[in-house]
Amino acid sequence: MNAKNDYLLTLILLFFAFICNSQIIKVACIGDSVTYGSGIENREDNSYPEQLQQLLGSSYRVKNFGYPGATMLKKGHKPYWEKSEFKKSQEFTPNIVIIHLGLNDQGNNNWPKHKDEFESDYLDMIAVYKKLPSKPKVIICKMTPTFSGHHWFEEGMRENFKEIQSKIEEIAAKSSVEVIDLHEPLYRYPELFPDNLHPTKEGAKIISKKVYGAIKGDYGGLQLPMLYAENMVLQRNKPIKFNGIANVNETITVQFKNQIKIAKTDFNGRWNISFYPMEAGGPYALKFYTANKTIEINNVYVGEVWLASGQSNMDFKIRDMESASTVLKDSLNKNVFLFSMDGKALSGQKFNEQDLLNCNTKDYFKNTGWITSTENNLKNFSAVAYAFAYKLQKKLNVPIGIICNAVGGSPIQSWISRESMEQKHETINLLNDTHLNPMVDKWVADRIVLNMEDVAKNKIKARHPYQPTFLFDSGILPIKEYAINGVIWYQGESNTEQLELHSKLFKMLVTDWRTHFNNKELPFYYVQLSSIDRPNWGPFRDSQRSLLEIPNTGMAVSMDVGNKKDVHPKKKWIVGERLSNIALHKSYNFNTAFSGPxxxxxxxxxxxxxxxxxxxxxxxxxxxxxxxxxxxxxxxxxxxxxxxxxxxxxxxxxxxxxxxxxxxxxxxxxxxxxxxxxxxxxxxxxxxxxxx
Structure with missing residues (x-):
């Protein structure tokens, strides 16, 4: 009797095991060393396929078929086609196939000679997997970044990489497969690529989350950009565009000013909706909703939106300016709305562990949300930015939104995108050699060394806010989809030792921001440095004057309101008003005096x-x-x-x-x-x- 029961129990267990196994979804991760996990400590547990397995859970079986050095090209130096992993991946009979290949094809030993074969080879591989008995869903990936520190970067790899990325998008369209963008989320984290090609465990985690979202269609539900909040101001007289993230194929409904618009998310969970331009007004109600979630913003205004950026003289608070008490009493304005982005790590001491943990693209800035200009709120806001916004509001009589993300001590190169910095050897040198680089002002270089003294001891992957591209990645990229009417800029104190380089970088910055804000004529009004008893400030001021050759720029002179010993002169209201006069004349066509001789x-x-x-x-x-x-x-x-x-x-x-x-x-x-x-x-x- 016991033997019979044991036999029946075994049959039942086998049956349920068969049923359970038949329900398991098999995922094959095809790729090169990035998929394999080269350079990752304990790669067997920490490569992206292993981390993907942890995210997907027991109803999925993820298998790593990465082979270091593999090429997509059949005539490449190490074709994936010839490796046992290719055969094993087919024998695995996957239900989902994730392909990430191309990084090794970009080398000059492969691409120049065989690039015309890349598309057909990739299409052939997709076809091989699609014809498997399991009829898997095939998803291909835009490549993870190759950073400028790679020794072949300026020897053709930069251009080859871009060509391959473009071809991958074309291949996806021709083969009717979806594409996961693995480049953008990782491109802002060079600290996670110690050899400029292979991600760390933390980088592999970002890949696994992107692939998880693509497989499950789960991107965390409805999410809005950080600037979407109570008292937000939208730019008048331009198309009003809303965007965000939601799960795949979710229907997003946006209700604004008695209008309703509907959109669906794409494969990557993105959505956007556009309303016609509107005149100034408000407050209006704004509602976003899906089947599972609703977000309501009760007070939204339409008016003028400006970005105030730079270093400490733009960040300089109203509470510290000359006549602060008078301004805080007599210059409050309920129609000026403030949004402040403040750096979490900034000091003249070495950073502690929490500071270092905040030194990454995602975590560096904390924001106040949109706040009204009450005395309590105003005292901690930029004096120059508020003076500018206050006068604009008085003249235009519309709601004004002013966003300030200035960071004390920051050099101009930290505000420029990696896309721009990687185009010229001179700026690539800044990207690759940030430790005491002679082209970096000494104060800046010394501050980076001091702050980052314990980064190795704490084993934290961190990047200093003053290093090239960091403040663009953390402070500009998150807001670039938000329509602004112009920029006011007060920076230069941390670049006075290198006049010629600063001029090149300033021109690069203006072009770069105009590109990312999708406005080739974006007004850019800046402050010429003041007077102080420091070397080189006279010639630097003159070099700033020469930058007025850039179209649609303006310069506010502050030489007469400087301080002989203090790099932070306190007559900030004058500077803000001078910037506002430039904007009123150039952007709003007022007959206003805006420049000295x-x-x-x-x-x-x-x-x-x-x-x-x-x-x-x-x-x-x-x-x-x-x-x-x-x-x-x-x-x-x-x-x-x-x-x-x-x-x-x-x-x-x-x-x-x-x-x-x-x-x-x-x-x-x-x-x-x-x-x-x-x-x-x-x-x-x-x-x-x-x-x-």
């Missing part, structure tokens, strides 16, 4: 230089004294102090020591006493006619 050209008349200016009406000195901080030189460029007089809004300059004057400099002393203004008493910029 700007050098136009210089004529030589015997032993006198005649200096002509733009915006020169009522040219005078602010103190009614002689023109100060002005020098001239012969062609030898040996400058001597000069005398000057104002004649019909031009400046005549001479010196008894100079018989054949050619060059002029004004306001070049770091802490300048320059006193030239126009009739609106707006100060003249530092200038010279030296062309290097």
């Amino acid at each position: 700007l050098l136009d050209f210089v004529n030589v008349k015997g032993n006198i230089l005649e200096v002509y200016f733009k915006y020169n009406e009522g040219l005078k000195t602010i103190d009614n004294l002689s023109v100060k901080d002005i020098f001239i030189a012969n062609s030898d460029k040996k400058f001597v102090p000069a005398k000057a007089k104002i004649v019909k809004n031009t400046l005549q300059v001479w010196s008894s020591e100079i018989k054949k004057p050619r060059y002029i400099k004004y306001g070049y002393t770091s802490f300048s006493s320059g006193n030239l203004v126009n009739k609106q008493e707006l100060p003249a910029s530092t200038f010279s006619n030296i062309i290097e």
Whole structure:
């Protein structure tokens, strides 16, 4: 009897095992060393297929068929087609196939000669898997990043990589398979790629989550960008676009201002909906909902939206400015809405463990949400940004939204995208050599070393906020889909040692942001550095003046409101108002005085230089004294102090020591006493006619 019972029990267990096994979904991960897990400690447990198995659970069986060095190309140096893993992956009879190949095809030993065969080879592989008896769903992947530190990056690999990525999208369309983008989520985490090609365990986790989402269609349900919140301001007179994340094939309904729009998510869980441009107004109700979730925002305004960015002088708080108590009492404005993004790790000491954990793209910034300009809220907001927004609101009489993400001490290269920095050798050098690079201002390099002193001890994969691209990745990328009308920028103090490089980077920054905000004419209004007793500030100010050659830019002079010893002068309201005057004139067509005298050209008349200016009406000195901080030189460029007089809004300059004057400099002393203004008493910029 016991034997019979045991036999029946065994049959029952076998039956249930068969039933359970037949319900298990098998996932084959096809790929190269990234799939295999090369470079990952305990790769048997931590490669992306193993982490994917943990996410999917027991109803799935995930198998790793990665082979290091494998190429998709049949004529590549190590074709996946010839490896036993290829055969084993077919024998596995998978229900789902994930293909991530191409990284090894980008090498110059493969791509130039055989690139025309890549598409057909990839289509052939997809066909092989589709014809298996299990009829699997095939999903292909855009490649994980190859970073600029790779020794072949500038020897063709950069261009080859881009070609392959484009071909993968074309292949997906031709074969009717879906594509997982493994590039974008990892491209912002170079610290997770110690050899510039292979991700760490943490990087493999990001891959596994992306693949999990693609398999399950589960992206965590309805999620909105961080700027979507109570009191948000949307840009008027431009298409109003909403976007976000939800699960695959979910229907998203957006209800706004008595209009309803509907969209469905794509394979990657993304959705977007567009409403027609609207005039200023509000508050309006905004509702997002799916079958399972509803998000309501009760107070939404339509008006003008600006981004304020840069380093500490833009971040400088209202509570610390001159006349702060008066501003906090008399200049509150219920129609100005503030959104502040503040860096979590910033100090003159070495970072502790929590600081280091925050030093990554996802976690660096904390935000306040959209807040109204009450006294309590206002005191901790940017003084320059608020002064700018306050005057705009008074003139335009519409809601103003001002977003501030300035970070004290940050150099300009930290605000530029990796896409742009990887295009030229000079900036690639900044990306690859961030430790005491001679092209990085010494203060910045020393601060990075000090802050990151314990990063190795804590075994944390961290990147310093001052390192190239970090603040773009963490502070610009998350908001680039949000429509803004323009940018105000106050930065440069951390780049004064490298004038020429800064000028190149500034031009790159403006182009880069205009590209990412999808507005080739995005207004970019910046502050020329003030006066201070530090080397190089005069020439740096002049280099900033030359940047006005960039279309649709404007510059607010702050030389007259500097401080001889303090890099953070306190007369910030003046600076913010000057920026607002530029915007009112250039962006809103007000007949507003927006610039002091700007050098136009210089004529030589015997032993006198005649200096002509733009915006020169009522040219005078602010103190009614002689023109100060002005020098001239012969062609030898040996400058001597000069005398000057104002004649019909031009400046005549001479010196008894100079018989054949050619060059002029004004306001070049770091802490300048320059006193030239126009009739609106707006100060003249530092200038010279030296062309290097």
